[in-house]
Amino acid sequence: MRRRKSLPLEKGFCAVTSDTPRPPPRRRLFGAWGRRELQGLFWQVLVVGIALAVIGFLWSNTVTNLSARRITTGFAFLGREAGMPIADSLLAYNPRDTYLWAFVVGVGNTLRVAVIGIVLATILGTLIGISRLSANWLLSRLAAVYVETLRDIPLLLQLLFWYVLMQALPAARAAWRPVEGMFLSNRGLILPAIPLGPPQLWVLGTAVFGLAVVYLIRRWLIVQQMRDGKPRPVWPFAVSFILALPVLVSVLLRVSWTIEWPELRGFNFVGGLTLAPEYFALLIALVTYTSAFIAEIVRSGIQSLPRGQWDAANALGLRRSFMLRQIILPQALRVIVPPMTSQYLNLTKNSSLAVAIGYQDVVSIANTTLNQTGQAIEAIALIMAVFLTISLSISFFMNWYNARIALVER
Amino acid sequence: MTAIADMPEVPRAARRPQTGNPALRWLRANLFSSIPNGILTVVLLAVLAKGIFSFVQWGIANAVWLTPANDSSACRAVRGLGACWAIIPEKYRFILFGTYPFDEQWRPALSVLLFIALFYLSTRRALWRRELVLLWVGALALISMLMWGGVLGLSFVSQDRWGGLPVTLILATFGLAFGFPLGILVALGRRSKLPAIRSLSVLYVELIRGVPLVSLLFMASVMFPLFMPSGFNIDKLLRAQIAIILFAGAYLAEVIRGGLQAVPRGQYEAADALGLSYWRKNRLIVLPQAIRHVIPPLVNTFIAFFKDTSLVLIIGIFDLLTTAKTAIIDPAWQQFSVEVYIFVAAIYFMFCFAMSRYSRGLEAASGR
The missing domain is CATH 1.20.5 (Single alpha-helices involved in coiled-coils or other helix-helix interfaces)
Incomplete structure (x- = not known):
């Protein structure tokens, strides 16, 4: 066995400590717990x-x-006949259906307003946010007034306001016709529609399939470009798979795409797509209110980019659209996406204000159920479950998207 | 879109010769810098002019400003053509103060002024000291005394007769005053090293933030009696207030947590090195810095609460929006709800706009 060489330092170190005796360790009450x-x-x-x-x-x-x-607790009441009328719903419903189905119909109504609202609010909010940065003084001022006004008035007040305006519209006979085939009256907004049966849905399915194929092709083209640096256009593939393929299928299978024009018969409209006044008012209120917040997010996202990014892109002589698409937006999105997620969640939660104007979303239906059956805890638990599920799905999706666009650091 | 065209603003003066009338130069630079921009300006001006013209026609030229008491015939005559502002002088006492005894309405009016003074004083940087808490306690106690009465010769007014603007201000301010300490505790809990406390805080925050305020208010109005021993019941306004406090606490906790995360680690370590206890460390070192960081988002959160208090309409509490909605139930005035909503919107707007201006000023000051 080899003896370890003791370091000279060790000796001196020991000598110093041995001069001042260490105090005894503090007594601990419970073993090692301090x-x-x-x-x-x-x-x-x-x-x-x-x-x-x-x-x-x-x-x-x-x-x-x-x-x-x-009152017996438990969810057994969900199997009973609901007996409540639901005036306007996405899914088929009649009052003899069960409470469970009424809830599902309510969730459908909530999603109908939330999903379309999110899409429209994003588009409108982005346009307004960009307008606020416009070089045109008038446009940027108008956008600022829009944002400032809508943000500072309670949503519920705006919703009641829109609903009152809807009710003040002329009756069906004297309906406004801003565009041919479109009617605006106190029955809501009536639009021409294309009836979608299984054959039409198949054609649309082909288009979705085409979209997926084009996405894969685009990725492959980018890989190719990374190899030899030659840009390859993706639009020929996009046209052929997303447009030409469904058209071909539609012609071959002789799918008819007749437009159904609404017409006035008696006191009401027949045919076409009807947006009930309640739904329409709720949609307008949610979209305009949320778009004001989204506009601010988009504006600050774009402004957060250092000026050097614009200068560098300009110095490279890039076209403006290319510069926006490839340089500015990808970076701005990183700042924009997280607060946007909370706006989407807010819009979804705010859709519960529907109860104030009688649009039957899930909260309104749960509230009626609660009054009819007295099952307060169960009804509230269902509302919570529905909203938590929606919130978690939105956050999950947005977190995934955020991770995708996030800066990859070495 | 011509938008973004000149982001960031390139100093135009450098590009164009500095000649001619400054006003013309300004017009040229800001409205007619290019052909598409010029077209856009003209189109916008046309739309704006039409909008302003029809609003002036409806809201001023054809409007009815005053009518004899409780007589809406003049308004009916111009219905659809002009606004009926006469409904405001007719109903403003009810809209602002609800069913508070008519002769005693100076008390809620004074309370509103006290609230405004309290908000104003709280924005003064020189007053951001410990004494501010005393000021809040004193002002809120004074307001409660004024509203309830029963002392100093004031007659007692029970809270189911309160209504209008004071109720909105009470819900929002008490929501903040109690939600803020709650939020601080929960934010500290969420960053605590103790697993049980951390998970309780996370559970609370996520549950409250996951559901709409409407369902919390329903819970407060419908389920609260179920939760309490039979025979024990508290007033509807107080129940809604509790729901708003719990709601505010969860949102404020997240804002404050952001501030806590912004305090550099060295500050915590320095406090530990001084041997400060957990509470003294947070009270003296960490929280003052954390809260200063998040004052602008705190003001924004307060704006959101102020607007959200209007949701109590759904459970039938007489706040400003509910009194407005009730005022137009009167059959004689039923058709003039737009005018009332515009009046109430203007009140909400003034409060929120003042706060958002203030928060913007703070942000600009901290950015410098």
């Missing part, structure tokens, strides 16, 4: 204990109250 750990444990036990006590108190009260009112 004061800090004990304090932590104490606080945790205290807080959890209080939380449990409060929940237990509320729970026992609730159980007593429910049994006093002869």
